[in-house]
Amino acid sequence: MKRIAVLTSGGDAPGMNAAIRAVVEQGLHHGIEVLGVRFGYKGLVEGDFIPLSIADVHHKVKRGGTMLYTARYPEFREEATQLLAIEQLKKHEIDGLIVIGGDGSFGGALALTKLGFPAIGIPGTIDNDIPGTEYTIGFDSAMTVALEAIDNISDTAASHNRTFVVEVMGRHAGDIAIWAGIAAGSDAIIIPEESYDIADVARRVDAGRAAGKDYSMIVLAEGVMGVEEFVKQYSEVAPHQSVRGVTLSHIQRGGNPTGRDRVFATLMGAKSVDLLIHGQSGIYVGIINEELAVFDIVETLEKTKHKVREDLYELNLELTERIID
Numbered sequence: 092m093k094r095i096a097v098l099t100s101g102g103d104a105p106g107m108n109a110a111i112r113a114v115v116e117q118g119l120h121h122g123i124e125v126l127g128v129r130f131g132y133k134g135l136v137e138g139d140f141i142p143l144s145i146a147d148v149h150h151k152v153k154r155g156g157t158m159l160y161t162a163r164y165p166e167f168r169e170e171a172t173q174l175l176a177i178e179q180l181k182k183h184e185i186d187g188l189i190v191i192g193g194d195g196s197f198g199g200a201l202a203l204t205k206l207g208f209p210a211i212g213i214p215g216t217i218d219n220d221i222p223g224t225e226y227t228i229g230f231d232s233a234m235t236v237a238l239e240a241i242d243n244i245s246d247t248a249a250s251h252n253r254t255f256v257v258e259v260m261g262r263h264a265g266d267i268a269i270w271a272g273i274a275a276g277s278d279a280i281i282i283p284e285e286s287y288d289i290a291d292v293a294r295r296v297d298a299g300r301a302a303g304k305d306y307s308m309i310v311l312a313e314g315v316m317g318v319e320e321f322v323k324q325y326s327e328v329a330p331h332q333s334v335r336g337v338t339l340s341h342i343q344r345g346g347n348p349t350g351r352d353r354v355f356a357t358l359m360g361a362k363s364v365d366l367l368i369h370g371q372s373g374i375y376v377g378i379i380n381e382e383l384a385v386f387d388i389v390e391t392l393e394k395t396k397h398k399v400r401e402d403l404y405e406l407n408l409e410l411t412e413r414i415i416d
């Protein structure tokens with residue numbers, strides 16, 4: 092193996108740069124040249140490749156975003172486009188490709204694998220929605236930003252004795268909502284994976300107030316509905332509450348990655364190079380019980396679904412139910 096390439100695709104996630112740095116340093120350590128593909132699969136198809144040196148990557152480890160840029164490029168779902176990408180990879184004499192991205196990007200890695208090109212995935216998405224792995228790069232940073240924002244909002248919420256509904260990201264996944272919600276001591280967490288009764292949410296909030304709370308916090312995952320619509324529906328069942336809605340939006344994707352995101356990104360970046368060197372591909376790396384784990388792309392993506400931490404969700408219900416008793 093002489094030359095490999097790395098790309099980032101889909102939504103950027105804090106910690107992607109730490110993974111890129113580990114890929115480059117581990118590659119160079121083993122005498123392998125590493126090319127960066129700019130703008131994800133779009134750059135792959137267009138041949139937008141740059142050589143990466145230690146000088147390029149070493150100081151990026153602490154930065155959010157992705158130094159390779161990223162793209163959403165729906166055309167990559169088509170086989171004809173995927174074949175163009177393989178042509179580019181062959182033209183540049185690249186022996187293996189590392190894809191850092193989310194569930195969609197892994198669909199691209201799966202397609203390349205099925206077409207016979209060696210690809211390895213590294214989970215990089217704030218949504219934490221990749222099957223198999225318990226952890227994706229960027230989730231911890233985004234969850235921490237969301238939590239800090241909710242904490243800030245709670246200061247003004249308490250001053251006015253208000254109810255706030257805070258909408259957090261997670262396209263189809265409730266992970267950010269559950270983690271930030273439970274960490275903030277929220278009254279209710281509304282996620283796409285679990286059904287809810289809006290009148291029951293209002294009842295819990297009222298019971299919390301009756302028990303002495305001076306503000307109320309509802310954390311809403313974007314996959315359920317937008318915050319404006321939720322506040323509209325909620326205000327109909329709780330007209331006596333003073334309610335405000337906030338959408339945190341892309342602020343959650345920015346900022347320096349947490350230490351946890353950088354450490355796991357570094358572990359997974361180095362491991363993906365080791366796997367390519369050992370002739371392995373069609374797989375992705377991940378984390379289970381704080382340890383590195385490896386998954387078969389085809390098997391895992393086609394047969395497994397991402398699961399949210401139901402235990403945390405249930406625990407929050409239990410904690411807020413106790414107030415009512």
Ligand SMILES: Nc1ncnc2c1ncn2[C@@H]1O[C@H](COP(=O)(O)OP(=O)(O)O)[C@@H](O)[C@H]1O
Nearest residue numbers: 101102163164167168192193194195196198199
């Ligand atoms: N089923 C698929 N087959 C091939 N490529 C895909 C597939 N789904 C997504 N992609 C590629 O991955 C990119 C990123 O996917 P997206 O879902 O937007 O973000 P993420 O990878 O972060 O979940 C898409 O724009 C497209 O280029």
Ligand SMILES: O=P(O)(O)OC[C@H]1O[C@](O)(COP(=O)(O)O)[C@@H](O)[C@@H]1O
Nearest residue numbers: 101102193194216217218260261262
């Ligand atoms: O930045 P965009 O294109 O508006 O996309 C927003 C979406 O991207 C995310 O921030 C990250 O999702 P992906 O990792 O799947 O790209 C989602 O939480 C959100 O729904």
Ligand SMILES: [Mg+2]
Nearest residue numbers: 193194195216
């Ligand atoms: Mg995704």
